[in-house]
Amino acid sequence: MFTSDFNSKNVVRRKALLIGICLYAFLFVTGALGIRFGSHWDEYMFVRQVDEAFKTGIFLPHNYVYPSFCFYYSTGLAFLYKWLVPFFSNTALADQTMFYMLSRLAYLALTALTVFWVVFTVLKISGSIRAALIGGLIFCSSFEFSYHSRWAVSDGIAVQFVFLSVFLLFTDYHIRKKIILSAIAAGIAAGTKYTAAFILIIYPLFLLHEYIEKKISFKQSLIWMCCIPVLFLAAFFLTTPGAIIEFKLFFSDVVWVKSVYSTGHLGHTIHAGTDHLVKITEYVILEMFSQNTIISCLFFLFVFIGFIYGAIRKNILISSLFVVMLVYVLYLSSFSAMIVRNTLYILPFFSVMAALGYFYLLEKSNNKLKSILTLIIFLFTAYSCFLNLQAASTIGKRSVDDEKKLLTEFTESYQDAKILFSGKIQEQLKMPDNITNDEYTYLAYYLSEVPPGASVANIRGQFAAMLGPQDINIDYYPNWCGRDRILIMEKKFVTDSIYFYTIKQQRTAISSDQNTAMP
Numbered sequence: 001m002f003t004s005d006f007n008s009k010n011v012v013r014r015k016a017l018l019i020g021i022c023l024y025a026f027l028f029v030t031g032a033l034g035i036r037f038g039s040h041w042d043e044y045m046f047v048r049q050v051d052e053a054f055k056t057g058i059f060l061p062h063n064y065v066y067p068s069f070c071f072y073y074s075t076g077l078a079f080l081y082k083w084l085v086p087f088f089s090n091t092a093l094a095d096q097t098m099f100y101m102l103s104r105l106a107y108l109a110l111t112a113l114t115v116f117w118v119v120f121t122v123l124k125i126s127g128s129i130r131a132a133l134i135g136g137l138i139f140c141s142s143f144e145f146s147y148h149s150r151w152a153v154s155d156g157i158a159v160q161f162v163f164l165s166v167f168l169l170f171t172d173y174h175i176r177k178k179i180i181l182s183a184i185a186a187g188i189a190a191g192t193k194y195t196a197a198f199i200l201i202i203y204p205l206f207l208l209h210e211y212i213e214k215k216i217s218f219k220q221s222l223i224w225m226c227c228i229p230v231l232f233l234a235a236f237f238l239t240t241p242g243a244i245i246e247f248k249l250f251f252s253d254v255v256w257v258k259s260v261y262s263t264g265h266l267g268h269t270i271h272a273g274t275d276h277l278v279k280i281t282e283y284v285i286l287e288m289f290s291q292n293t294i295i296s297c298l299f300f301l302f303v304f305i306g307f308i309y310g311a312i313r314k315n316i317l318i319s320s321l322f323v324v325m326l327v328y329v330l331y332l333s334s335f336s337a338m339i340v341r342n343t344l345y346i347l348p349f350f351s352v353m354a355a356l357g358y359f360y361l362l363e364k365s366n367n368k369l370k371s372i373l374t375l376i377i378f379l380f381t382a383y384s385c386f387l388n389l390q391a392a393s394t395i396g397k398r399s400v401d402d403e404k405k406l407l408t409e410f411t412e413s414y415q416d417a418k419i420l421f422s423g424k425i426q427e428q429l430k431m432p433d434n435i436t437n438d439e440y441t442y443l444a445y446y447l448s449e450v451p452p453g454a455s456v457a458n459i460r461g462q463f464a465a466m467l468g469p470q471d472i473n474i475d476y477y478p479n480w481c482g483r484d485r486i487l488i489m490e491k492k493f494v495t496d497s498i499y500f501y502t503i504k505q506q507r508t509a510i511s512s513d514q515n516t517a518m519p
Contacts, residue, residue: 034395038482111156135355141384161189187235266453277333305357391470
């Protein structure tokens with residue numbers, strides 16, 4: 001009997017591993033298809049730090065806007081790149097651009113591991129391989145994770161280490177091994193991005209759960225409460241030694257980062273408190289799980305059902321997945337800058353909760369309803385994953401003819417609309433303005449026409465269309481520095497600065513040229 005149970009568990013584990021491998025492959029392929037998206041604000045900073053370290057021989061970043069895990073990860077990649085260059089010196093690999101591509105693939109490879117922790121966590125809680133599959137599929141459905149994961153910056157890796165630390169708490173390891181490994185993973189997460197330190201909130205809840213389940217005594221829980229911060233800090237300082245070696249610089253940079261988020265950051269500035277909280281909630285419910293709003297809302301509903309499941313089971317550790325994220329969101333909303341990549345931590349937590357919501361409904365349904373429910377969710381996740389793959393396939397493909405074709409298709413679809421073309425569109429695409437006054441419905445312009453910081457972020461639906469590479473959620477990153485593309489904005493969202501740079505400035509210049517040419 002014991003042998004049969006053991007073999008059965010091994011079969012389930014192998015199935016879960018296979019699911020994880022398949023979903024990981026999907027995330028990696030989807031991310032890799034879009035790595036030639038252009039430039040990114042923070043990637044250059046990491047590369048510059050590594051380049052300086054190789055020149056001076058001092059392997060410290062000398063900049064602590066971010067902790068140093070990514071600096072050392074990129075340094076390791078640079079050593080690998082320098083080793084590979086002699087073998088490919090006559091090819092494109094010797095080009096520095098290829099180092100960015102290598103970095104993006106390596107960051108993607110580490111970030112995509114998150115899907116394993118999601119699948120395994122659902123399996124440990126529910127024991128259902130079907131629920132584990134659904135949890136992984138819901139995670140892979142997210143366009144937000146898809147495009148963020150291909151950036152060679154800290155966000156995706158921090159999410160991966162944060163949720164690794166959570167998964168370890170659900171394993172069958174001895175409690176000592178659980179806590180040590182989990183706290184170390186949490187420390188590395190904080191050594192990747194400071195905000196990851198929020199995960200420390202889960203440990204008091206975990207120890208309370210273990211105490212209630214009579215797995216540890218009150219005295220042991222107090223001892224572990226003292227040990228966890230020590231393990232956490234040890235891992236943090238190991239990945240960010242400059243926090244000790246260059247303490248003044250480290251402290252100064254951390255204070256600066258906090259001041260930026262407290263006072264606002266260019267187009268991402270927002271009123272702290274209720275306004276910020278509402279915007280985060282809107283983003284999480286309507287955008288985070290899928291490009292399709294209805295599907296995203298449905299998956300969030302499953303998150304709420306998953307929370308009910310945890311409450312019914314009276315399991316503090318399960319409920320903590322929701323509670324920790326709630327506390328984190330409240331913390332984020334206290335700042336005056338909203339950059340949605342800071343909310344990525346929520347996705348794996350809520351993917352697990354959504355899968356548990358699905359599992360709870362399975363328990364309450366008959367066989368026919370189980371099949372229908374599973375089919376619906378599978379189709380929704382498959383459709384969302386297809387959209388992500390489709391979006392990735394558009395990245396890196398751009399020509400004037402393609403842009404003109406896309407813009408023509410849009411104008412034909414909105415024949416009754418009055419579309420005002422910017423100066424660059426009229427000049428580059430040879431498309432004359434179709435209206436003679438400013439009573440327009442839409443403004444079409446190139447992303448590059450508006451200086452960085454001039455556009456306002458976090459306004460959902462401000463763009464009617466983005467014609468070009470689908471490598472970003474443009475409503476939340478309107479100042480994106482990737483490849484150029486055509487943006488079409490409804491008039492009610494057009495600010496004075498956008499109108500000035502796209503229309504008024506060109507008209508003023510044309511008028512000035514005409515006056516100069518007059519005898």
